[in-house]
Amino acid sequence: MRMILLADPGKCTGCKLCEIACSIKNEKTHSPASSRIHAVKWMRSGIYIPMVCQQCDSPTCETVCPMDAIKRDEETGAMVIDYDRCIGCRMCVVFCPFGGAGIDAAHGRVIKCDLCRGDPVCVKFCSPEALLYIPATSVNLLKQRNAAERFSELMKKMLTPP
């Protein structure tokens, strides 16, 4: 079953544990510039939004890659860079509308999230559960349940005599 890395900006607390864990797991070192995920923050309004590759169904990165170096891993559903083919032209970095592909400062190569080969480390470090790795089919069910919860509270109030 296809799994999805779901980021919920409403739950993110901006602690950046996801960034650190991502960098250490994938680069064996810690630099925010090596992380595939970023908690984008607005200090004056307290808005935090985790940004990471969306593993699109029609990925721009795949379309613009002149070397066919970005392919879907059928097992994990992630778009993965084949470094034997990648020539580092950074077209994927330029065209991705989300900033899903970036450049690793230490090695100067293109990096993007590959869902940690099907076991994303960021999710394990996210204690407010702003990041979830769940079956694609349950994404909207989860959202429906959250939305329905608000209705259910209202209904409970209506049904309870004053």
Added chain:
Amino acid sequence: MLCGIPALGSGRCDIAAKSPLTGAIGDSNMGGFFAPELRFSGFDHLVVKGRAKKPVYVWIHDGEVEIRDASQLWGRDTFETQTMIREIHRDDEIQSMVIGVAGENLVRFANVRNGMKNSAGRTGMGCVMGSKKLKAVAARGTMNLEFTQPDKLLEYSRQMNEMIMETRWARAQSRYGTMIIYSNTNTTGLIRCRNFQYNLMEKGDVLECENMDEYSVGMAGCYACPVQCRHRYTLTKGPYAPLYGEGPEYTSQGAFGTMPDCASLEAVLVANHLVNMYGLDTLETGNMIAWAMELYEKGIIDNQTMGGLKLEWGDSEAIFELIHKIAKREGFGSILADGMRPAIEKIGRESEYYAIHVKGMGNLQSDERPTPSFALGIATSTRGADHLRSRPAIDLYNLPENMLEEIYGGPVSNDYTSYEGKSRMVRWQELLYAVVDSLGLCKFQTVFCAVHAPKFEEWTKLIEYSTGMKIPKKELMTAGERIYTLERLFNNREGFSRSDDTLPERYFKEPTPLGLPIAKGKKIDRAKFEGMLDEYYRLHGWNKMGEPRKSTLKKLNLENEPSQLL
């Protein structure tokens, strides 16, 4: 040493100098995001010597350090300053530690700030930066932090985060922040109201943490923190709206709620925002205001002294007005801006009895009369009345005594009103906090309020996986002892001694008037207190006057410590 690891709030930053508030050692620790950014820019420590002729800020990026003109930043509040620095360098990832108008005006308890909420609040480090005309230190880095065993560090860090989140304390913090403490202290009678007149606030229900839900839009975390103990709040009504802020901490609940007897959560939120904007220590500001209100009530200061301002208990407008006046050093505010001791000199000796301070620094809103361990902690703290040097908050939990003995390495009473074994408890906590501050981890994620939180044993592993150094628990504790003894040497050199390790007179004279039976009618027994102090010095290896013995210095390799010669 561990700043930047993926665990336990590893974004701590420590700022130290001789304190302009107390004349003793000054240092203040804050979370947030500045410290890791400094490391990514290639630096672990900064030493700032001398002073600039005109306002400057230090700009550090990927191995480079520049001193830049800050004339356009001078006069700006702490939020604007950070935003402007990001605009100047066109980089939203820059992290800055800045001072506000209070630091510029040399308010002796001005703080240093990062983000909306993180404050190195105590001992006036913002005043020191202001005296150096140093408006900010800004950092931005993309350099690597290397670890000797990254895979092990990652896995163990995950376990550490789970370990802390398994404690009830951390889970409560994630929901309510440190405001949860209030539910315990105000119902028991461990909190100061009307400066020091009562030990609980009768109208205090409005300040309960559940009431924050009306204003909170979610929680926020410091760097690498699984707990996330602060609210993100908005005010949409009233003269100060619209307003976005973070917090408030338990300290602000007391500073602008219980101490001045102000039964309004909105007032606490506004005052919290104002002190953050000006760069004032919330606790010291609240102490000065509550003290001034008591002096006003007792007729020691009057309308004329105050320039027409009435200082009635609970008047939120008076609180706001005094915050403005202190930060801008206007009128009576300028007297308060110097801190308790200089203010006592100016207002008059009769004001001294009402000042709740140790070594010149005001206390938390806590009332330590029913809790001798807490009382000993604030009396002996090297930086003045201060709960964060030693507070053994688990003393309140009535834990089994064999569990306490296992932690503290000797007999400790599990009755928090007892004096037995409390010296041992305080000394152990001092070592623990000295080490955790040095490691750059968060104090709340150790044995502060949870017994099963990480401590020395766990840190030895984190150190090994990060740096490769194998430092056994015993050596870590010795490092803590070395740090605390060094601070003691500094203070001794500055003229502090046993007579300064004491409590305000009211702790010995006035019994607590309110609270549960366990907390009511309590005052500190002077003889027992002196006994605790003797035992505390003995455990540290200091003499009766609180001076480290020669043998202790030798054991700690401090015989040739150069600061003794300065």
